[in-house]
Amino acid sequence: MGNAKRIVAVVAAAATMIGLAGCGSGNSDGNKGSESKADLIFWGWDTGNSMKKIIANFEKANPGVKVKFNNTGTAEKTSTALSNAVAAKKGIPDVVMLEDPTVTQFAVTGDLADLSQFGADKLADDFTAGPWNKLQYNAKPYALPIDAGPEMFFYNKAVFDKAGVDGESIKTWDDYYEAAKKIKAAGSYITNSSGASGDYQPFTAQAWQAGAKPWKVDGEKITIDMTKDPGMKKYIEFRQKLIDEDLIDTKTANWSDEWNRELNDGTLASLTIGAWMPVNLMSGAPDQKGNWRVGSLPQWEAGKQVSAEDGGSALAVPKANKSQAAAYKFVRYMTHDAGAQQMADSGTFSSLKKILNSSSFTDPNSAANKKVNDYFGGQNVNKILAEGAQRPTEKFQYLPYNPFAQTAYGDEISKAYHKDITLEKAMSNYAQKLADHGKQEGYTVTVK
Known part of the structure; x- marks a missing residue:
């Protein structure tokens, strides 16, 4: 791509990078790194205040991989910070949370890793169609969905x-x-x-x-x-x-x-x-x-x-990082494996069919569901x-x-x-x- 679309980001980069510089990986092209050993920087927002616990559970299951979470506040601030880091060619995180519609923005410019190299394309049937389809570019997945917004x-x-x-x-x-x-x-x-x-x-x-x-x-x-x-x-x-x-x-x-x-x-x-x-x-x-x-x-x-779909967020792996394999392992944990259930338990509307179809998700007698169902006149809302x-x-x-x-x-x-x-x-x-x-x-x- 040409350099024109980087100009605005470069102008703002210095101010934004003050709080985030020094985080994440340096540039690397095609270096997947070790799946079992890495120090990862993860950018995103945490409206459910659940990240600390979920990351601790991931690290316990994967003792060689450490994850440092930087709460970037909002979806808009996160995508802006990523644009600036990419423009500055430093401080790029290893994993980033993005709103679904902005994934294309970074996939088109070649700044996200194609996750099909790690087998992510084989997971298509496990997710609902709406969130999955939004994260494809040239028929390849560039992020995995955290949630859904049908x-x-x-x-x-x-x-x-x-x-x-x-x-x-x-x-x-x-x-x-x-x-x-x-x-x-x-x-x-x-x-x-x-x-x-x-x-x-x-x-x-x-x-x-x-x-x-x-x-x-x-x-x-x-x-x-x-x-x-x-x-x-x-x-x-x-x-x-x-x-x-x-x-x-x-x-x-x-x-x-x-x-x-x-x-x-x-x-x-x-x-x-x-x-x-x-x-x-x-x-x-x-x-x-x-x-x-x-x-x-x-x-x-x-x-x-x-x-x-009306809304939704996803996790992506910036292409510049040196630990793509470990980063993908964390992304999969959060969106598809054990972490996805933990996210759902914190209030996230999951995009995983196995969670949506589970008896626990639709149980009208659970405390959380009962409160919602009472508001909706006794419907089983979930x-x-x-x-x-x-x-x-x-x-x-x-x-x-x-x-x-x-x-x-x-x-x-x-x-x-x-x-x-x-x-x-x-x-x-x-x-x-x-x-x-x-x-x-x-x-x-x-x-x-």
């Missing part, structure tokens, strides 16, 4: 009942549209969407489910098609109808205080969002305990059972989420500059939800902005 349909049964809508009968997006009209007549909105950057993941999930391919990445070549692609046309037409008929709240942004208030008072009646949402509803909308339910994501075609996670998904790629894509989405698409321009025009503008940035980064970009 998009699900969460709805407030009390509000739906008031509007005369049976939530269980919503099987397609056409059904959803008809329900939205009844819910609006009853004084609520079926959901919100303001086109802000926080809507980017739900957008990619629903476009993905529609079979859309808004961008294709082939090494240095990128093709962007936001308006002519059949799946995108289907998605744009449907969303424009919701905007034009004022069937969704276009003023309230996801994760805002207003959003939680509207979920809590019934103004917002449903969400299509990742399977990790239950705990957020429980804390953000406590007054609705017993009213919320969860079901399958509406389908674009009747009779289908196609899913898509059982429903596990089934959703194992539905088939289409192939989908992310751009190799995904953080920019998310920010630019909010800048451009919000104009359509504010009714300044049509969604088709906003997507066209968005495509051009993505293309301009890609060219600045050194890619050859074509806009259809």
Whole structure:
């Protein structure tokens, strides 16, 4: 690849590397090292406060391998720090946690190890399809998934009942549209969407489910098609109808205080969002305990059972490190072997089929599950989420500059939800902005 896409990272490298320099391996190309003896540096975040215990268990099982965990705080800070370390060619960690969509960014530039050399490609059937597919580049795995975020349909049964809508009968997006009209007549909105950057993941999930391919990445070549692609046309037409008929709240942004208030008072009646949402509803909308339910994501075609992912994280091995074999052993432990169960026990929604299908995961009488199930009116929530996670998904790629894509989405698409321009025009503008940035980064970009 050219050097253009390294420029921004180099400018910021010095400041970021102060706290992380001296960590990780030096440059090495193809040196796998020993699987049983290494000192590893691991970057990532630890929302469940579980890393210390899991690492201790790994080291006990693998006495020759030591792991030092550097908590980099957030996904964004971690990917930025990795970009800076790669640009500076020093301080690169041996293992790094990344959000699933950013894995492509580092795979395309050749900064991650192809894990198929360690047999990771043989693990495909052990993971659910959505997370696994996101981590492939040129049909090879460049990370292993920690968790899953299948998009699900969460709805407030009390509000739906008031509007005369049976939530269980919503099987397609056409059904959803008809329900939205009844819910609006009853004084609520079926959901919100303001086109802000926080809507980017739900957008990619629903476009993905529609079979859309808004961008294709082939090494240095990128093709962007936001308006002519059949799946995108289907998605744009449907969303424009919701905007034009004022069937969704276009003023309230996801994760805002207003959003939680509207979920809590019934103004917002449903969400299509990742399977990790239950705990957020429980804390953000406590007054609705017993009213919320969860079901399958509406389908674009009747009779289908196609899913898509909304969120997720993974572990990768930077190519520069000298101990790739030991690093992969740790990655596999955390995502596939004993550590994966420990992660699940700490609250992570696993992407491993054996965990999702286990009786312990779906046991309605466990303390953790009972608390969630009570909030959801007695549903066995994990059982429903596990089934959703194992539905088939289409192939989908992310751009190799995904953080920019998310920010630019909010800048451009919000104009359509504010009714300044049509969604088709906003997507066209968005495509051009993505293309301009890609060219600045050194890619050859074509806009259809």
